[in-house]
Amino acid sequence: MNAPTTTANEDLFAYPQDRACPWQPSPGYQDLGRQGPLHRVRLWDGRWIWMVTGHSQARRLLADPRMSADRSRDDFPAVLPRLDAPIFKPIAIIGFDPPVHDVHRRLLAPDFSLKQVRAMRPHVEDLARRLVADMLRAGPPVDLVEAYALPIPSMVISELLGVPYDDHEFFEAKTVGLLQAKSAEDAERAGRELWDYLDGLITRKEREPGGAGVLSRLAGEVDEDGDLTREDLLRIALALLIGGHDTTSQMIALGVVTLLEHPEQLAALRADPGVLPAAVDELLRLVSITDVSGVRVATEDIEIDGEVIRAGDGVLVSSSMTNRDPAVFPRPYEFDVHRTRGGNAASGRQHLTFGFGIHQCLGQNLARMELEVAFSVLFEGIPDLRLGVPLEALPTRSGGTMQGVHTLPIEW
Amino acid sequence: MKVTADRSRCMAAGHCAISAPDVFDHGEDGLVVVLDAEPGEERRREVEVAEDLCPSRAIAILRTAAVAASSDAAAPETAPAD
Numbered sequence: 001m002n003a004p005t006t007t008a009n010e011d012l013f014a015y016p017q018d019r020a021c022p023w024q025p026s027p028g029y030q031d032l033g034r035q036g037p038l039h040r041v042r043l044w045d046g047r048w049i050w051m052v053t054g055h056s057q058a059r060r061l062l063a064d065p066r067m068s069a070d071r072s073r074d075d076f077p078a079v080l081p082r083l084d085a086p087i088f089k090p091i092a093i094i095g096f097d098p099p100v101h102d103v104h105r106r107l108l109a110p111d112f113s114l115k116q117v118r119a120m121r122p123h124v125e126d127l128a129r130r131l132v133a134d135m136l137r138a139g140p141p142v143d144l145v146e147a148y149a150l151p152i153p154s155m156v157i158s159e160l161l162g163v164p165y166d167d168h169e170f171f172e173a174k175t176v177g178l179l180q181a182k183s184a185e186d187a188e189r190a191g192r193e194l195w196d197y198l199d200g201l202i203t204r205k206e207r208e209p210g211g212a213g214v215l216s217r218l219a220g221e222v223d224e225d226g227d228l229t230r231e232d233l234l235r236i237a238l239a240l241l242i243g244g245h246d247t248t249s250q251m252i253a254l255g256v257v258t259l260l261e262h263p264e265q266l267a268a269l270r271a272d273p274g275v276l277p278a279a280v281d282e283l284l285r286l287v288s289i290t291d292v293s294g295v296r297v298a299t300e301d302i303e304i305d306g307e308v309i310r311a312g313d314g315v316l317v318s319s320s321m322t323n324r325d326p327a328v329f330p331r332p333y334e335f336d337v338h339r340t341r342g343g344n345a346a347s348g349r350q351h352l353t354f355g356f357g358i359h360q361c362l363g364q365n366l367a368r369m370e371l372e373v374a375f376s377v378l379f380e381g382i383p384d385l386r387l388g389v390p391l392e393a394l395p396t397r398s399g400g401t402m403q404g405v406h407t408l409p410i411e412w
Numbered sequence: 413m414k415v416t417a418d419r420s421r422c423m424a425a426g427h428c429a430i431s432a433p434d435v436f437d438h439g440e441d442g443l444v445v446v447l448d449a450e451p452g453e454e455r456r457r458e459v460e461v462a463e464d465l466c467p468s469r470a471i472a473i474l475r476t477a478a479v480a481a482s483s484d485a486a487a488p489e490t491a492p493a494d
Contacts, residue, residue, distance in 0.1 A: 063469060102423075109424035109442030116442075346431035347461050358423050360467035365426050 012042040015051060015079070015316070016291070018398050022391075022405070023258045023287050024333060025320035029053070033321045038307050041316070045084075049077045049314030055325035055352065057304055058293060058317045062357035067296035067315065069359055071095035076297045077314030080400055084184040087191030092235035094243075094359050101358065103227045104236060108362060111160065111214045117365045120156070124373045127155055132381035140411040141388040149252035149408065150245070152374055156366070157244030161237065162213015163201065170197065175242050179402055191238070198237045202230070214240070240363075248367050250397075250404035251289045252374045257394065257408065258283060259375065260387055262335050269337055270379065278348045279337035280371045285351035286335050288320035291401045293352040294359060323351045384412045413451060414474040415459055417444040427465035432458040436471070444470060 017026040024030075032039050037054025052058045061067055070076060071089045078084040090096060093104050110116065131151055135142050142148075154172060158165045174197075177190030205211055205219040215237050222230050259266045269279050294317045302309045309315060324332035328350055329339070340348035354361035361367070379385065387394075388409030395406040415435060417428070422443040428436035429444075435455055437445045451459060463471045 063467070105423055106441070106443070110440060111442075113424060113438055113442035114426040114429055115438070346427060346458075346465065349427060349430075349465055356467045358468045360423065360425050362424075 009042045009046055009048045012040050012048055013051075015041040015043060015049075016399075016401050019396070019403065022254050022394065022396060022403070023261075023335070025288070025291070025318070025324070029318060029321050030324075033324060037305060037325075043077060043079060044081055045078065047077060047314065049079075049316055050309060052315060052317045053321035053325070054305070055322045055328045055350075058322040058352055059356050060304065061296070061302070061309075061315060062294050062317060062352075062355060062359070064302065064357075065098075066298060066300045066302055067357075068097050068299050069095060069101070069294070069296055070097050073297060075312045075314070077295060077316070079292070079295055079316060081183050082178070082181040082187035082400075085181075085187035085191060087178075087188050087195065087238075090235070092232065092239040093362065094239065098358065104232065105358075105362060107218065107221070107228065108214065108236070108240075112362050112366055114365050117369045120160075120366075121369055121373065124152065124156060124370060125377060128152055128373050128377035129381065132377055136382065141409050142411075144256060144408040144410045145249065145253050145405065146407070148378065149256070149374070150249040152252065153245040153248035153367075153370055156370060157241060159212075160214060160366075161240055161244070162205070162211055162216045163198075163237075163241060167197070171241060172245065175246050178242065179246055180397065180400065182399065194238055194241070195234065198234055198241070202233060202237065244363060244366075246402070246404075247289055248363075248370055250402070251284070251287060251367070251371060253405050253408045254287045254289060254403060255280075255283045255371065255375060256378065256385075256410075257387070257391070257405070258287060258335060259379075260385065261391060265335055265337050266379065269375075273376065275337050276372050276376055277368070278340045280368055280375070281348040281351065282335065282337050282339050283371070284353045284368075285323045285329070285348070287403065288323050288351075288353050289403050290353070291318065291320050291403055293317035293319040293322060293355045294357070317352065317355075319351070319353050319355075323353065382412045386411055413453065413456060413459065415446065415449060415451065415463075416472050416474060417446050418470045418472070419443050421468045421470035423468040423470075425465075425467050427467075428462035428471050431462040431465060435459055436462060 017028045019026050033053040037057045039051045040048050041051040042048050131148050135147050154168050155165050174190045174194045178187050181187035202219055205216045209220055218233050221228055222233055269275055296315045298309045298311050298313045300311050326332050354364040388411045397404045424442035429438055435448045435451045437447050439445045463473050
């Protein structure tokens with residue numbers, strides 16, 4: 001492991017850096033990407049880690065069992081100060097290596113399967129139409145985040161988990177508090193409030209079995225000597241509730257911004273609704289909402305492309321830059337909903353926005369469905385939608401990796 | 413072409429069932445099920461996409477040893493199978 005703080009690291013590229021355009025990586029990342037696939041970057045605490053911008057290198061590393069995702073390890077890099085909070089160590093599923101990871105992930109696989117997601121679609125369409133009708137009734141200007149982009153994934157994940165949607169203002173605010181915290185202390189405080197809330201919820205589910213949702217089912221499967229302890233269930237509940245709504249809501253918001261700023265692409269999508277799934281994956285590629293495909297620590301020395309990643313080195317895969325590797329995506333900075341035309345439609349899924357390897361996003365098919373519904377219902381219901389402020393005036397998130405806007409004023 | 417799917421590696425990402433829906437599906441547990449273990453050549457492109465996208469490397473196309481048709485393949489340094 002490299003020294004946590006060394007003066008020698010001061011010359012290295014400081015990670016992370018804010019974007020200048022909501023759907024393009026920071027200019028600094030673009031420069032790095034032009035220099036090669038692997039880079040040393042400096043974190044807030046002075047430690048340096050590898051930043052991967054090459055697509056094939058990223059896939060190899062993320063699928064390599066010698067790369068650990070175990071956040072409780074002392075040598076696991078905290079990419080942001082908030083990730084130093086004890087609540088994040090360990091975080092369920094994404095922060096565990098096999099065999100525990102595989103056991104917990106398979107417990108949830110049926111609930112997030114393709115068939116399950118397809119069965120949920122009509123319900124999500126009804127929800128989106130209701131929200132559009134509410135916006136039309138209220139009249140412009142509207143904050144699309146509050147009125148549409150956040151309620152869709154928030155309602156969907158609360159129903160799927162069996163978390164009362166009546167509590168949405170609480171868990172949405174605490175999630176933002178956790179994910180946007182500038183310090184480990186603030187993150188820990190918000191995280192503990194969510195933890196206590198979920199603890200109470202699971203206690204109620206244990207007392208009254210037979211309720212709806214994944215958490216109700218799993219509450220009946222807790223076995224302190226088996227594969228799922230009560231603490232495991234709480235950690236899973238926390239990870240799913242957090243992971244299930246903030247990323248998707250911000251992807252809806254920035255996806256709408258990207259479509260509005262590319263009217264020819266929006267027109268192409270409207271002209272042929274069959275393009276919708278490919279357009280969603282193209283937006284996922286371009287926007288790279290989390291801007292991180294994965295963080296790992298090497299457990300052995302790994303040779304890759306003439307470099308050696310030493311045991312104990314931290315590795316961060318940049319989704320925005322691996323998604324712009326010209327070897328995989330020609331004209332990588334262009335938004336093109338027809339990118340996969342001629343090939344298999346699923347080939348547009350080569351982007352690493354959902355990660356790669358065993359930790360690839362559990363909720364990816366749910367997210368794709370929500371995005372397809374959100375974009376199609378919105379532009380069908382409000383065809384003359386436009387931004388309510390100039391692009392440059394959008395209040396964008398800053399200082400972290402998770403991209404987004406605090407509000408998205410729209411008009412029609 | 414012969415395909416296999418290793419359920420012990422499967423993480424239920426679902427790419428295979430979308431890329432090649434006549435070849436792969438998933439069961440009640442969300443994990444991969446092979447519908448057609450010997451799909452015709454017309455499915456090669458979509459099965460290759462499924463193999464490429466599978467994040468946990470559960471899908472494999474079994475490639476039988478190609479007949480040495482070109483002079484390169486028949487070059488002396490090619491080790492004989494034994």
